Amino acid sequence: MHMSTPLTIDRVYQCLATVMDPEIPVLSVVDLGMITGVELAGSAAVTVKMIPTYAACPALQFIQRNIQVSLERELQVPVLVQVDAATHWHSNRLTAAARQKLEAFALAPPPVSGKVSAEILLHTPCPHCGSKDTYMRSPFGATLCRATHFCKNCGQLFEQFKPLE
Known part of the structure; x- marks a missing residue:
């Protein structure tokens, strides 16, 4: 990220759209409807809330790590990825x-x-x-x-x- 590029929720979602699902590599976490929220702590940090497509998804931790690493590399700020326990995924969340x-x-x-x-x-x-x-x-x-x-x-x-x- 260039110093002149502001950290915005739209920018975070643009970056999330490049984080692909490891089991279906043509779909991003945004395409799958896995992202339930993004919060910014000013320009210093990002929190991403996400849900797995299935409760027993074996790729959950892998996806969380991919989100964190990709966003930290692109946005140059610390990123926390939390599982949103209040929201459950359903197939109508697919874009x-x-x-x-x-x-x-x-x-x-x-x-x-x-x-x-x-x-x-x-x-x-x-x-x-x-x-x-x-x-x-x-x-x-x-x-x-x-x-x-x-x-x-x-x-x-x-x-x-x-x-x-």
């Missing part, structure tokens, strides 16, 4: 850009929904061809936040980012 990035990454995004149902999980549109002629092969994918599906139309196996209320 519209995140949903597009997931599809481009061949990972089906979760539907925007108020309730998770069997229909949502069973007939997920294929990110390869768009067909809804799919079925869930396993509720477990490569990570806790993914399920494995198969497309009967194009024959591709794909994962879906699981919806979570």
Whole structure:
């Protein structure tokens, strides 16, 4: 950061948008809706409040450390990253850009929904061809936040980012 660049919440969010998720490297912590707040202590320090996408996320400490290191390097101030215990992540926190990035990454995004149902999980549109002629092969994918599906139309196996209320 140049000495003339002021420390603002917008600047912090710009930097956070460059901190990528280690399990889905096309999505930032901002895309995922993991950031619940940013506080500035004048121009001397930053506190970031964040939430994991899943309570048992094994990457939580890794993500916290990436946020701290990236922001301290870019902003040149001490950064504290806290888990926001009052807020719980749900899949509707994903940004519209995140949903597009997931599809481009061949990972089906979760539907925007108020309730998770069997229909949502069973007939997920294929990110390869768009067909809804799919079925869930396993509720477990490569990570806790993914399920494995198969497309009967194009024959591709794909994962879906699981919806979570």
